[in-house]
Amino acid sequence: MGVSERDPYTGHQTTGHEWNGIKELNTPVPRPVYFFLIVTASFGFVYWLLMPSWPLGTTYFKGLLGSDQRAVVQQSLQEAKLERAQWTDRIARESIAQVQTDPRLMQVVRETGPSLFGDNCAACHGRDARGNRGFPDLTADSWLWGGTPEAIAETIRVGINSTHPDSRTSQMPAFGRDGVLARKDIDNVVAYVRTLSDLPTADASPEAIAAGKSVFAANCAACHGEDGKGNTEMGSRNLTNRSFLYGSDTSSLVTTVFNGRQGHMPTWEHRLSALDRKILTLYLLDLRAARR
Amino acid sequence: MFGLHYRLETKAMGLVLAIIGVSSIGGLVEIAPLFTIHQTVEEAPGMRLYTPLEIAGRNIYMREGCYACHSQMIRTLRDEVERYGPYSLAVESKYDHPMLWGSKRTGPDLARIGGKYSDEWHVRHLNNPRDVVPESIMPAYDFLSRTELRKDDLGEHLAALRKVGVPYTDEMIANASSDAYGQAAPDTPYAEGVVKRYGAATNVASFDGKSGELTEMDALVAYLQIVGRLTDAAYKPVASAE
Amino acid sequence: MIGQLTRNERQGALLILIALAILGLAMAAVGRDDPLGGQGALVMVAALAGLFGVISRYYAPEPGPDRVSRYYDEPSKVGIIIAMGWVVFGLFIGDWVAWLLVDPNLTFHAAWSSFGRIRPVHTTSVIFGFGGNALIATSFYVMQRTSRARLPDQLSPLFVLFGYNLFCVLAVAGYMMGITQSKEYAEPEWYADIWLVVVWITYFVIYLRTLARRKEKHIYVANWYYLAFILVVAVLHIVNNLAVPVSFGHARSYSLFSGVQDAMTEWWYGHNAVAFFLTSGFLGMLYYYLPKVAGRPIFSYRMSIINFWGITFFYMWAGSHHLHYTALPQWVQTLGMTFSLMLLVPSWASAGNALLTLNGAWHKVRDDATLRFMMVAAVFYGLATFEGSFMAIRPVNSLSHYTDWTIGHVHAGALGWVAMITFGSIYASVPWLWKRDGMFSPRLVEVHFWLAVAGTVIYVMAMWNSGIVQGLMWRTYNDSGTLAYSFVDSVVAMHPYYIARAIGGLMFLLGSLVGCYNIWLTIRTAPQVAGRTASEFPDAAPIGAPVLQPGE
Numbered sequence A: 001m002g003v004s005e006r007d008p009y010t011g012h013q014t015t016g017h018e019w020n021g022i023k024e025l026n027t028p029v030p031r032p033v034y035f036f037l038i039v040t041a042s043f044g045f046v047y048w049l050l051m052p053s054w055p056l057g058t059t060y061f062k063g064l065l066g067s068d069q070r071a072v073v074q075q076s077l078q079e080a081k082l083e084r085a086q087w088t089d090r091i092a093r094e095s096i097a098q099v100q101t102d103p104r105l106m107q108v109v110r111e112t113g114p115s116l117f118g119d120n121c122a123a124c125h126g127r128d129a130r131g132n133r134g135f136p137d138l139t140a141d142s143w144l145w146g147g148t149p150e151a152i153a154e155t156i157r158v159g160i161n162s163t164h165p166d167s168r169t170s171q172m173p174a175f176g177r178d179g180v181l182a183r184k185d186i187d188n189v190v191a192y193v194r195t196l197s198d199l200p201t202a203d204a205s206p207e208a209i210a211a212g213k214s215v216f217a218a219n220c221a222a223c224h225g226e227d228g229k230g231n232t233e234m235g236s237r238n239l240t241n242r243s244f245l246y247g248s249d250t251s252s253l254v255t256t257v258f259n260g261r262q263g264h265m266p267t268w269e270h271r272l273s274a275l276d277r278k279i280l281t282l283y284l285l286d287l288r289a290a291r292r
Numbered sequence B: 001m002f003g004l005h006y007r008l009e010t011k012a013m014g015l016v017l018a019i020i021g022v023s024s025i026g027g028l029v030e031i032a033p034l035f036t037i038h039q040t041v042e043e044a045p046g047m048r049l050y051t052p053l054e055i056a057g058r059n060i061y062m063r064e065g066c067y068a069c070h071s072q073m074i075r076t077l078r079d080e081v082e083r084y085g086p087y088s089l090a091v092e093s094k095y096d097h098p099m100l101w102g103s104k105r106t107g108p109d110l111a112r113i114g115g116k117y118s119d120e121w122h123v124r125h126l127n128n129p130r131d132v133v134p135e136s137i138m139p140a141y142d143f144l145s146r147t148e149l150r151k152d153d154l155g156e157h158l159a160a161l162r163k164v165g166v167p168y169t170d171e172m173i174a175n176a177s178s179d180a181y182g183q184a185a186p187d188t189p190y191a192e193g194v195v196k197r198y199g200a201a202t203n204v205a206s207f208d209g210k211s212g213e214l215t216e217m218d219a220l221v222a223y224l225q226i227v228g229r230l231t232d233a234a235y236k237p238v239a240s241a242e
Numbered sequence C: 001m002i003g004q005l006t007r008n009e010r011q012g013a014l015l016i017l018i019a020l021a022i023l024g025l026a027m028a029a030v031g032r033d034d035p036l037g038g039q040g041a042l043v044m045v046a047a048l049a050g051l052f053g054v055i056s057r058y059y060a061p062e063p064g065p066d067r068v069s070r071y072y073d074e075p076s077k078v079g080i081i082i083a084m085g086w087v088v089f090g091l092f093i094g095d096w097v098a099w100l101l102v103d104p105n106l107t108f109h110a111a112w113s114s115f116g117r118i119r120p121v122h123t124t125s126v127i128f129g130f131g132g133n134a135l136i137a138t139s140f141y142v143m144q145r146t147s148r149a150r151l152p153d154q155l156s157p158l159f160v161l162f163g164y165n166l167f168c169v170l171a172v173a174g175y176m177m178g179i180t181q182s183k184e185y186a187e188p189e190w191y192a193d194i195w196l197v198v199v200w201i202t203y204f205v206i207y208l209r210t211l212a213r214r215k216e217k218h219i220y221v222a223n224w225y226y227l228a229f230i231l232v233v234a235v236l237h238i239v240n241n242l243a244v245p246v247s248f249g250h251a252r253s254y255s256l257f258s259g260v261q262d263a264m265t266e267w268w269y270g271h272n273a274v275a276f277f278l279t280s281g282f283l284g285m286l287y288y289y290l291p292k293v294a295g296r297p298i299f300s301y302r303m304s305i306i307n308f309w310g311i312t313f314f315y316m317w318a319g320s321h322h323l324h325y326t327a328l329p330q331w332v333q334t335l336g337m338t339f340s341l342m343l344l345v346p347s348w349a350s351a352g353n354a355l356l357t358l359n360g361a362w363h364k365v366r367d368d369a370t371l372r373f374m375m376v377a378a379v380f381y382g383l384a385t386f387e388g389s390f391m392a393i394r395p396v397n398s399l400s401h402y403t404d405w406t407i408g409h410v411h412a413g414a415l416g417w418v419a420m421i422t423f424g425s426i427y428a429s430v431p432w433l434w435k436r437d438g439m440f441s442p443r444l445v446e447v448h449f450w451l452a453v454a455g456t457v458i459y460v461m462a463m464w465n466s467g468i469v470q471g472l473m474w475r476t477y478n479d480s481g482t483l484a485y486s487f488v489d490s491v492v493a494m495h496p497y498y499i500a501r502a503i504g505g506l507m508f509l510l511g512s513l514v515g516c517y518n519i520w521l522t523i524r525t526a527p528q529v530a531g532r533t534a535s536e537f538p539d540a541a542p543i544g545a546p547v548l549q550p551g552e
C-alpha cells in the first residue's frame, strides 16, 4: 500500500491514493456488515434446503419440505371450501324459498352477492344491478324470461344467445333491413307501440296509430302478444310498461324495429359453480324484494 | 482479499473480465435450466394456435399498452383463483412471443377474459369504458372502430412467428389475410377456411357488428375472446411438477 | 461544439451523418407502409439537422494542439443540458399519466395520448433520457479526472451522446406512433435496439481507451461502477432483445423467447436495469461528487470493495422476485427471494459508506442544498433497497405485487435516489464546467430541494397507502369466507390517492423547472474565475504533469 496519512477527523488512515482531490480512508469493514452477510446467507442456505431451490440439469432440488406453490394453493382452496361448508351445504341443498326464510343464510347471500355480482355481472348490468342501455335492470318487475327463481337461475346457467348448446335464444327480426315492412309502416307501428305504455305521441295522427295497430297485429303479436304484454317463453319484451332496453324515444324504437335486436348474455355454467349461480339468483331476488 | 483487489483495480481488462464473470453466474443458473427442465412447461395436447386475426389483435393490445394496466397471470393464491379462475400455467403462454404477464393491475387480470363477456360488450367498453362501467378509469379506444385493419402482411407475421417456434403451416401462412377477413365475416366462404385450418372451436363472428369491413376493433375483440382459451389445461386438476 | 473538432474529425462526422441520412432514407422507403417509415424519416431529419450543424461550422478555426492539456468537457456540458430537457419532458408526461388515472378523459381523444402509450414515454424519458444522459455526461467528466487522462478523441464521445439521444427519441416517438415490443423498459423495437448496441460499444471502447491512458495506477471506485453499468447493461440489452423482425420493412418483431422463458429473461433484464442502470451508474456518480463537494475522504475503501462485488454478484440473481407465485417454477422464485435478502447488505453498506463519508462535513450538509441533495439521495437509496428486499419476500410480495405499492417503491428509488443524486451532481458540476463561482442562485437550489423532497414524500406516501389498500381489498374476506370487494370497488377507492400522487408529482416537476432556470442563468452569467485555486475547478488540474503518488 501507498504511504498513507491519518485523517484528523476520524483518526483513520487513508489508503494513500488521491484522485483529483478525493481520498479514501482504509477503515476496516464494520462488523455488522459481515454479521448481516452471514445472517442473510445462512437464512438462504436453510431456505434452499427446505424449499425447491437449485436446478440440477434436467430437474431441480425439491426441498426437504416437499412444498410446492400449486399444492399449497390447492390445499388452501380446499380448506376454504370446508370452512364455508357450514352454509354452502345448506344453500346447495335447500330450495330457494327455504333459504329465503332463513335470515342467517340470507345474511351470507347479502355478503357474498355484491362482489360475486360485481366481478362478473356488473360490467353489463351495473354495480347496483339496475341495468344499462341494452342490459336489463335485474331489480325491476319486468322480466324477459319471467322472474321466477327457476327462470333466473336457468338464464344465468345457459345465457341468452350465448355459446351454450342449451342457450336461450331470442331474436327480434329486422323488419326494415330485411324488407318486411316499409318505412311508413315502421313509423306507424312505433307510434302505436308508444301508446301501449302511454308515451306521448303528439306528432302521430290517430290514423297513423290505427294503421300501426294493424301492422302490430299482423307482424308483432305473434311474439309480443295481442296486448303487447310480451312472452316470457321466447324472451320477447313486454311493451306496455316502459321498461325498454334500447330506449323508448321514437328514433330508438324505429332503430329497434328496423334493425331488430338480439341481446347477448354469456353462459356462466363453466365459469361459476352451481352454488355461486344459486347465490346470484338469491341475491337478485333479494335486491328485487328490497326495491319493492 | 483486499490485497488481491488492490492489484485487480490496477488492471482495466482484469476488472472488465471480473465484472463479466461475476455478473453472468446468476442469469445462467436461473435462465438456462428453464430450457432443459421438462416440468417447466406442462404438456397440453391439442393446444390451438392464434389465428391471424387474433395475432393482429394481440399486436394492437401491445401497441395500445393494455399490458400496462392488465396482467395476464393469475398467481397461485386463493383470492386470485377465487376471483379470476384457475391459476395460470406456463403452457398457456407457450406461443406468446413475448409473454404479456404484466406487472401492474390498474385494471383486472385478463388471463381468463376469453368468453367472459359478449363481443358487443367489448366493443362498447372499448369505445367508451364509462358507457358500461361508470366507475372505470380505462381510456377510450373508439378510434379502433374507425381504423381499417392492415391484413396484407399477416402472412409475414405468421412466418416470423414460425421462425421463433410457433408451428404455423405453409397453408396457414399463405391464407393469413383471407383467414383474417373470414374470421370476422361469418356468412362468407372465407369463414370456412379459418375453421378448417384452425379448428372447429375457432370464434367466427362479426365482432364489431359490422360485417364486411375489417377493423382493428374486430381484431382486438377476437384476441380478447381467445385469451386463456388456447388450451383448457388449466381447468384440469394439474398434477404439477411431475 | 463543432469548433472543438479537428478537420479530420469534422470529415468523420460528415461521413457518419451522411451514412445515417441514407440509412434513414432507406428505412423510410422500405417501411413506407408501416410505422417504420415514420421512424426512418425521423432518423433522416436528425441526420440532416446534424449535417447542417457540422457544415455551417465546418470552416471554423480548428482547436490548437494545446487542447490535449485540457480535459474535453464539451460532451459533459451538452449532456447535462440535454438531461435537464429530458427530465422536464419526462416529469411532465409522468404527471400527465398520473392525472390520467384521476380523469381518463384527459387523453383529449387522441390515440397517441392514451395511458398505455404515454406511460412508457414517461418511463423511457426519465430513465433513459434523463438518467442515461446524466450518466454519460458525468461518466466522461469523472473518468477524465480520476484517470488524469483526456478522452481519446473529440468525435466519438459526441457520437455516443447524440447517437444515444437518437435512440431515446426513436423510442419515445415510436410509442406514441404505436411501436413497442411491450417488454417493460426494453420497449424499443429491433432496429433501435441494434442502433443502441452500436452506440454502447463505442461508449465502452471510449471508456477502455481512456482508462488505458490513465496516469493513476489505481482505478477509482466510481469507475468500477461506471464500468459495471456499461458492461452489464450491454449484456442485458442484447440478450433480452433477441427477436425476429417481421421483415426489414416492418417495425414489429417477435421476441425469440416465449412464455415462461421470456418472462424470466425479461425480469432478469428488468431487475438488473434497476441494478446496473439506476443503481451502479448512479453510485459511480455518488462516489465522485459526494466526497468532492463534502471535501471528505471516502469512509472506507474496504467497504467499497465488498459493496461493489456484492452488488454486482447478488443483483443478477434477484430478477425472479418479479415473478413470485406465477407460472415461473418455484425453485427460481426461491433463488430470487434469498439473493434479494443478501443484496440488502451491500446496498445498505453503500448507503452507509456515503453517509459516514459526510462525518466531519455535516455543517456543509446543513448549509449547502447541493450536498443535501446527495445526502437525501443516500437516505432514499437505503430506504428503497430496504423496501425492495422486503417486497422480495414471497408472502409480502403476494400483497404488494400488481399494486401501487410497487409504484411507490419505484418512485422512492427513482425520485428519492436517482433524481436527487443527479440533481446534486449537476448542481456541483455546472459551476465547475462553466467556470462559475457557484450556482447563480443558491436560494433557488434550496427551493428546488424542498419542492423535490416534499413532492417525493407526498408521492411515495400516497402510493404506499393506495398500494396497501388495494392489495388488502383484493384479498379481504368477509365473515362468510367469500371475497369482500369486487375489483371495481378497489378502483373507486384509489381515487383520492391518485389525486395526491399527481399533486406530489407536480411539485417535483416545478422543482426541476426551477432547476433549469437556475442552470440557465448560471451559464449565462459572466465567468468569474479570478482568485480561485486550481483544486476548486477540478478540470484545472494539468493533465500531463504527473502528480507523484507516494510509494508508486
Ligand code: HEM
Residues within 6 Å of the ligand: B068, B103, B104, B106, C091, C092, C094, C095, C096, C097, C098, C099, C119, C122, C123, C126, C127, C131, C184, C406, C407, C410, C411, C414, C415, C418, C419, C501, C502, C504, C505, C506, C508, C509
Ligand atoms: C413528476 C414526477 C413523476 C410522476 C408524477 C410520475 C408518475 C408516474 C405514473 C403515474 C406512473 C404509472 C404508474 C401506474 O401504472 O400506476 C409511473 C411509472 C413509472 N415511473 Fe414515474 N413519475 C414521476 C417521476 C419519475 C422519475 C423521476 C422516474 C425515474 C427516474 C420515474 C420512473 C418510473 C418508472 C420506472 C415507472 C414504471 C413503474 C412500474 O412499471 O412498476 N418516474 N410514474
Ligand code: HEM
Residues within 6 Å of the ligand: B103, C184, C270, C274, C278, C279, C318, C321, C322, C340, C341, C343, C344, C347, C381, C384, C385, C386, C387, C388, C389, C390, C391, C392, C393, C397, C400, C401, C402, C406, C409, C410, C412, C413, C414, C417, C418
Ligand atoms: C436491494 C435492492 C432492491 C430490491 C431487492 C428490490 C426489489 C424489488 C421488488 C421485490 C419489486 C416488486 C416486483 C413486483 O412485485 O412486481 C421491485 C420493483 C421495482 N423496483 Fe426495486 N428493489 C431494489 C431497489 C430498487 C432501486 C434502488 C430502484 C431504483 C429506482 C428500484 C426500482 C424498481 C422498479 C423500477 C420496479 C418496478 C418494476 C416493474 O416494472 O414492475 N428498485 N423491486
Ligand SMILES: [Ca+2]
Residues within 6 Å of the ligand: B103, B104, C184
Ligand atoms: Ca411495471
Ligand SMILES: [Ca+2]
Residues within 6 Å of the ligand: C181, C183, C186, C187, C188, C189, C190, C193, C241
Ligand atoms: Ca427492445
Ligand SMILES: [Cu+2]
Residues within 6 Å of the ligand: C270, C271, C274, C318, C319, C321, C322
Ligand atoms: Cu427487482
